[in-house]
Every structure is written in C-alpha cells, then in structure tokens.
Amino acid sequence: MTRLQLLCGLGICLTTSAQAWEQVLIDQDTPAQNWRVTSEELGIKADPAFSVSLRTLHGGRQEGVSLIEIDNGTMTMTVIPTRGMNVLQAVAGDVRLGWDSPVDEVVNPAFIELGGRGGLGWLEGFNELVTRCGYEWVGHPGMDNGELLTLHGRAANIPASRVVLQIDEKPPYAIRLRGDLQEKAFKKVDFSIVTELSTTPGRAGFSLHDTLTNNGDYPKEYQALYHTNFGTPLLEQGAKFVAPVKQVSPFNDKAKVDLVDWQTYRGPTADYDETVYNVVPYADAKGETLAMLHNRAGELGIAVGFNTYELPVFSLWKNTDTEKQGYVTGLEPGTSFSYNRRYQRPLGLVPTIEPGQQRHFRVDYELLADRAAVDDARKRIEAIQAGRATEVREQPLVDLDKE
Numbered sequence: 001m002t003r004l005q006l007l008c009g010l011g012i013c014l015t016t017s018a019q020a021w022e023q024v025l026i027d028q029d030t031p032a033q034n035w036r037v038t039s040e041e042l043g044i045k046a047d048p049a050f051s052v053s054l055r056t057l058h059g060g061r062q063e064g065v066s067l068i069e070i071d072n073g074t075m076t077m078t079v080i081p082t083r084g085m086n087v088l089q090a091v092a093g094d095v096r097l098g099w100d101s102p103v104d105e106v107v108n109p110a111f112i113e114l115g116g117r118g119g120l121g122w123l124e125g126f127n128e129l130v131t132r133c134g135y136e137w138v139g140h141p142g143m144d145n146g147e148l149l150t151l152h153g154r155a156a157n158i159p160a161s162r163v164v165l166q167i168d169e170k171p172p173y174a175i176r177l178r179g180d181l182q183e184k185a186f187k188k189v190d191f192s193i194v195t196e197l198s199t200t201p202g203r204a205g206f207s208l209h210d211t212l213t214n215n216g217d218y219p220k221e222y223q224a225l226y227h228t229n230f231g232t233p234l235l236e237q238g239a240k241f242v243a244p245v246k247q248v249s250p251f252n253d254k255a256k257v258d259l260v261d262w263q264t265y266r267g268p269t270a271d272y273d274e275t276v277y278n279v280v281p282y283a284d285a286k287g288e289t290l291a292m293l294h295n296r297a298g299e300l301g302i303a304v305g306f307n308t309y310e311l312p313v314f315s316l317w318k319n320t321d322t323e324k325q326g327y328v329t330g331l332e333p334g335t336s337f338s339y340n341r342r343y344q345r346p347l348g349l350v351p352t353i354e355p356g357q358q359r360h361f362r363v364d365y366e367l368l369a370d371r372a373a374v375d376d377a378r379k380r381i382e383a384i385q386a387g388r389a390t391e392v393r394e395q396p397l398v399d400l401d402k403e
Contacts, residue, residue, distance in 0.1 A: 019169050025054050025068065026081055026163040026179075032056055032066040039173070039201070046173045046201040048073025052165055062105040068163070070175055074202050075367065080106060080128070081160040085179040085195040087130035092204050092367050097302060099231030099328040101127035109157035114150040122151040130365075131156045133225040133334070135212055136189050142340040149341055152227065154183055155193070172200045190216035205303075205366035212361070214353040221350050223341065224311070225334030226363050228304060230293055235329050237267030238296030241316060242378060244282040244289060244385035249393035251276035251315075251338065252400055258318075259394065266320045268327045278337045278397055279314040282384055283307070289384055291331055292377045294368065301368035303377045306333040310361050313337055313349065333363060343398045 021042060026032050036053040039046045050072045057065045065082040078088040088106060089098035107125035114121045119141025133152035137144070141151045160179035168174045176198045183191040192213045199206040214220050241263045250256040255275040262277050283289040287309040294301030315338050317330030332338070336349040344350050353359055368374045 020166045021169060022167075023165045024162070025165055026066065026160060028161070032081070042167065044167070044169070044173055046073070046171075048202050050173075050175065050201045052167075052175065052177075057106060060105050061107045061111040063108060064110070065106045065108050067106065068165075068177060070177060070197070070199060070206075072175065072199050072201050072203055074204050075199070075206070077197065077199065077206055079177060079179075079197055081163045081179055082106075082108060083125065083128070084132045084156045084158050084181060085160050085163075085177075085197070086128040086132060086156055087197065087206075087208075088127075089129050090206065090365070090367075092369070095233060095300065095367065095369070097230060097234075097365075097367065098129040099127070099229050099235075099326070100323065101326050101328070102324065103127040109159060112157055114154065114157065115148060119148055119150040122156065125157065128156075129229060130208065130363075131227040131229070132195070132210070133227050133332075134223050135183055135191055135193060136220075136222065137341045138223040138225040138334065138336055139338050139340045139344065142342070144340060144342040152225065152338075153223070155181065158183060160195070175199050175201075189220055190214065191220070191222070204369060205364065207362065207364045209360070209362045212353065212359045214355055214357055217355050219352050219354050221341070222353050222359065223334070223336045223344075223350060224359075224361055225315070225332050225336060225338070226306075226311070226361070227317075228331045228333075228363075228365070229328050230302060230331070231328045234293055234295055234300060234302060235265060235320075235327065236296055237265065239265040239293065239329075240296075240298075241265075241291070241293055241329075241331070242381055243279065243291040243314070244381050244388075245279055245390045246282045246388070247278075247280040247391040247393060249278045250396050251278055252396050256394065256396070259392070262316070265318065265329065268322050269320050270322055272319075272321045274317060274319040274321070276318070276338060277316045279316055280312070281308060281314050282386070282388060284384055290377065290381050291333075292368070292374070292381060293329065293331060294374045297371075298374050299371040301374045301377065302331075303364075303366045303368055304331050304333065305364035305366070307362060310359070311335060311363070337397070339398050339400075343400075347397060 315332040
C-alpha cells in the first residue's frame with residue numbers, strides 16, 4: 001500500500017495550497033469516533049515522533065464527551081471539543097499542568113444548567129487547565145439590563161460544531177487543532193468563534209489563537225477571558241506569581257486583607273475560599289507581555305504570554321483552600337476583569353465589535369522545566385517592566401456593596 005493510499009484510508013488529504021495534511025474529526029455528518037494517527041503513519045520523520053487521537057467518554061455526566069489528545073513527543077495536551085475546545089490538562093514527563101477539582105468527570109454541557117445555583121451552574125463542570133470565558137459576557141453572575149448573566153458566559157459549555165486537525169508536511173511540522181463554536185440567540189447575539197490550539201513536535205508548550213466574528217447586522221458588546229488554572233506541583237506554599245505590573249488592586253474587601261502578599265501563595269488553608277486581584281500589565285512596544293507562576297524553589301514554572309492590544313487586563317485568582325475543596329490558582333488574561341458586566345462599562349472594559357468585524361486572541365503557554373528556564377522568564381519580565389513603577393491601589397475598583 002502506498003502512503004497516499006494509507007492516507008486516503010485514514011481520511012486524510014494533502015491540501016497543496018496549505019501544504020498540510022487535514023482530517024475532519026467532527027462535523028455535522030462526521031460524528032466523533034475513536035481514531036488515531038501517528039507521524040510514522042503520515043510518513044513524517046519528526047524527532048520526536050508524535051500522535052493525535054480521538055475518543056469518546058461514557059458513564060455518568062461525561063456520557064458522550066469527546067477528548068482529543070495531541071502527544072507531540074514532549075507534552076500531551078487533552079482538548080475537549082464537547083466543552084468549548086477547552087484544554088483539560090497538559091502533561092510533560094511527570095509534570096501535569098492542571099488541577100484537582102472536586103468535579104472529577106468531564107461533564108457534558110447537556111447536564112449543566114448555567115442558570116442554576118443563582119447563576120453559578122458553570123461551576124458544576126469546572127475542572128480544566130484552560131477554560132474559555134465569554135464571549136457575550138464574562139464575570140460574576142448578576143443582573144445587567146434586566147437580564148441574568150450567568151458566571152463567565154457560555155463559551156466553556158458550547159460543543160464545537162466542526163473540528164479539523166491539520167499537520168504541516170514540512171518542518172517544524174506544526175500541529176493545529178481547530179474547532180468552530182457558535183454563540184447565537186434570536187434577537188440577542190450572532191457570534192462565531194474559530195478556536196485553534198497549535199504546537200510542534202518536542203515543544204513543552206502550546207498556543208491558543210481564537211477568532212471572534214460578529215455575524216449580525218448590529219454592533220455588539222463582547223468580553224473574553226482565558227481562565228488558566230494550576231494546582232500542584234507548581235502551586236504550593238511559597239509559590240510566586242511574577243509579571244510586569246503597571247497597576248494592581250484588590251477585587252473586593254476580602255482581597256484587601258492579603259494585598260501586601262498578593263504575589264505569594266499559601267499552602268492548602270481551610271476556609272480560605274478565594275481572593276482575586278485585578279492586574280493591569282505593562283507590555284513591550286508591540287503589546288507583548290508575559291506572566292509567570294513558579295514553585296517555591298524557583299525550579300519549575302509556567303509562562304503565559306499574551307498581547308495587551310487583544311487582552312489588556314489580567315485577573316489573578318487565588319483559591320488556596322483545602323486540597324479536596326480545590327487547591328488552585330487562575331492566571332487569567334482578558335478583555336475584562338471578573339466583575340459582572342454592568343460594573344465594567346464604567347471601567348471601559350466592555351468593548352464592542354461591529355457587524356462583520358473580527359477580534360483575535362492569542363495566548364501562549366510554555367512549561368519552565370528547570371531553574372534556568374524560570375530565571376530566563378524572570379529576566380524577560382524584568383525587561384518589560386523596565387524599572388517602571390507599580391501602582392498598588394488599596395481600594396477595589398468597584399464598590400460591590402453599592403447598587
């Protein structure tokens with residue numbers, strides 16, 4: 001059997017314009033089914049070798065959920081097409097990027113009522129490394145213009161309507177997984193979002209690149225936030241958050257108490273619940289910036305890169321409660337903070353997208369596997385800070401007690 005025959009048998013076609021192999025994994029007439037392909041089967045002599053697989057979960061509230069695993073030879077990323085193309089986890093060697101949520105199933109959105117629990121129903125499926133929030137709104141639940149906005153919007157619970165895998169035939173053999181999300185409601189919103197996760201063989205990281213399009217005839221408000229969550233081994237007592245910070249403020253009165261130590265983490269602490277800090281980052285001349293979380297010893301970390309022209313603000317969520325309750329921190333670049341949308345209009349953090357316009361969001365994640373990598377990321381952050389002062393505001397930006 002020739003390689004072309006093998007590829008056709010796998011349902012993979014060489015697209016000459018893009019010079020890449022392409023496979024439709026999920027579509028209206030292509031239901032998800034167990035599937036796997038390797039670099040060897042594709043005739044790609046990548047070093048290290050890589051593979052991509054698709055499987056479907058069964059039982060409990062994860063019935064019918066699809067998972068796609070991309071093993072690039074160094075890191076394995078698990079993507080959930082059924083849940084907004086969220087990234088469940090990423091594993092490199094013995095390091096798992098992600099966290100241990102009490103929600104231990106990958107919950108099918110069909111079993112989640114977003115309006116339940118006073119608008120907190122979103123929490124019944126929350127356990128991912130990267131959870132997309134938006135795109136019509138983000139933030140805490142509450143009323144806005146007579147409408148109940150549920151926690152962090154719908155994106156995380158929208159199943160992808162089409163998922164395509166594309167692999168370049170030439171070095172560095174980029175692997176791209178694209179998924180289409182549709183956020184639509186009669187008389188309300190007509191958004192489409194093309195999501196993309198990309199990586200290359202041997203890379204200890206991945207990138208997200210999402211494109212939001214307003215398909216309607218009227219301007220619409222939008223918001224986006226990338227709720228990126230880490231537990232152990234990165235999170236521990238004495239772990240540190242590092243970023244080039246222009247301004248930081250407590251989210252609410254509770255966060256004011258720990259403001260002096262806002263960049264340092266506690267170990268698991270009973271009844272701690274959560275604290276949140278609003279961060280306005282500095283960036284370089286092109287808008288590029290970098291945030292880092294590293295363990296106490298400074299020998300293991302994660303770097304999160306993004307562009308402030310796309311995602312101008314950042315939320316630091318510290319949920320250092322007990323391990324069973326969910327010991328986790330969230331590094332969250334966004335167009336907006338986590339206040340309800342009605343509070344963010346006066347802050348200028350509810351942008352508008354015109355009919356036919358697009359907005360792009362890119363976030364890069366890199367594992368920092370040793371002290372040298374952590375130190376290098378710190379130097380890059382210091383270069384962006386460039387000696388500029390950090391404004392520490394002692395009062396929250398929003399008075400949540402004032403309606």
